[in-house]
Amino acid sequence: MPPDRWIGGLILALMLWAMPGSGSAAEPPAPSGVLSKSSLTAEDLLAALGPPFEAILDRVDPDLALISRDGRSFVLADLWRLSRSHEGGDVREDGWARMAHALISTHLGQRFWVYPTSDAPDRYGRIRAHILFETPEGNSLWINAALLKQGLARAFPLDLPPDITRALYEAEDSARADHRTLWSAPAFAPMKAHDLMNDGSIGGGDFAIVTGRVFQATKVGGTLYLNFTADWRQDFTIRLNWPVRRQWPVAERTAAFWRGKELEVRGVMEPMNGLMITPISPAQIKILASPLADEEQDHGSKKSPAQMAPGILETKAGSKTD
Structure with missing residues (x-):
C-alpha cells in the first residue's frame, strides 16, 4: 500500500474511533446532530423532505460531489464545505477538506439513500440532497450531520423543515463547543x-x-x-x-x-x-x-x-x- 494511503487510512481510523456513537449498537443510533428528542432517528427527520431513492456510491469527487454507479451526481445540501488549496484554502483547510473527502470515501460501494432538497439539479447537473448511508453493520449514518459534528463543514441551512435545521445547528454546536477540527482555528471563529x-x-x-x-x-x-x-x-x-x-x-x-x-x-x-x-x-x-x-x-x-x-x-x- 502506498505510504500516503496508509497515513490517510490511519487518520481516518482515528477520526471514526473518536466519533460519538460509533459503537456497534443493535439498533441504528440517532444521527449526529439529531434533536434532543431521543426517539428521533435520521430517517424520522429526513422523512419531511419526501420519500428517498437509493443509489450505490461509485466515487467521491474532490469537491465532495458523490457520484453513483449510474452516473448521477449529488452534492451535500445545507453545508458550507471547506476549500481545497486550489480553491483558495490554506494548507490547514486543505487538509481538513481531504479528511472530509476521506470520511465519505469509506462508503465506496455502499448503498445510500438520497433525500433531495430540490426537484431540479443545480447548474452543474448535481442534485442537492441529504444523504443517509447504510453501514456494513446495518446502522444509519446521516453524512451531512456527521461532517458538521466532526468540524469538517459549517452549517448553511436554507429552505428546510425547522427540525432538520435545528438538528444541523446542534451538530455544528457540538463541534464548536469541543473546538473540533476547523473550530480549533481562530480564523474560523x-x-x-x-x-x-x-x-x-x-x-x-x-x-x-x-x-x-x-x-x-x-x-x-x-x-x-x-x-x-x-x-x-x-x-x-x-x-x-x-x-x-x-x-x-x-x-x-x-x-x-x-x-x-x-x-x-x-x-x-x-x-x-x-x-x-x-x-x-x-x-x-x-x-x-x-x-x-x-x-x-x-x-x-x-x-x-x-x-x-x-x-x-x-x-x-x-x-x-x-
Whole structure:
C-alpha cells in the first residue's frame, strides 16, 4: 500500500474511533446532530423532505460531489464545505477538506439513500440532497450531520423543515463547543460585528459567521437594515429583503422587533457601506438566548426582556401577509 494511503487510512481510523456513537449498537443510533428528542432517528427527520431513492456510491469527487454507479451526481445540501488549496484554502483547510473527502470515501460501494432538497439539479447537473448511508453493520449514518459534528463543514441551512435545521445547528454546536477540527482555528471563529469596521482581512465573497447586538433597525421600502453601531455607513449590516422577511410572523417583520436583539448571522460578505450579509433564508439568522460579552454594551443598546426570546428557528408558520 502506498505510504500516503496508509497515513490517510490511519487518520481516518482515528477520526471514526473518536466519533460519538460509533459503537456497534443493535439498533441504528440517532444521527449526529439529531434533536434532543431521543426517539428521533435520521430517517424520522429526513422523512419531511419526501420519500428517498437509493443509489450505490461509485466515487467521491474532490469537491465532495458523490457520484453513483449510474452516473448521477449529488452534492451535500445545507453545508458550507471547506476549500481545497486550489480553491483558495490554506494548507490547514486543505487538509481538513481531504479528511472530509476521506470520511465519505469509506462508503465506496455502499448503498445510500438520497433525500433531495430540490426537484431540479443545480447548474452543474448535481442534485442537492441529504444523504443517509447504510453501514456494513446495518446502522444509519446521516453524512451531512456527521461532517458538521466532526468540524469538517459549517452549517448553511436554507429552505428546510425547522427540525432538520435545528438538528444541523446542534451538530455544528457540538463541534464548536469541543473546538473540533476547523473550530480549533481562530480564523474560523465567529466574528464580532463591531470589530468588522476596522478589519481589512475580511473581504467580499468570504463566508463568515458574525455575532452582535442590533443597535438600529431601519426599514426602507420592503427591506430592513440591521446595523450594529451608530455609523451605518461603515459598520457591519444585515440586509433583510422582503422574500426573507415575509417568511416570519408579522410581529417579527418590524424594525422594532429586531432592535436590541443579539444575533448570529452567517453568509457571504458583500462590500457595501462597510461589510454586509444578505441572508437568502431565515435559517441563516439565530437570535441568541444569552447576552453577548459586556464589551458590546458600549455600542448603544440596552438589554430588554425581548433579547431572551426563543430563536427564530423555533418560529412556527405564521401569516404570510404584512
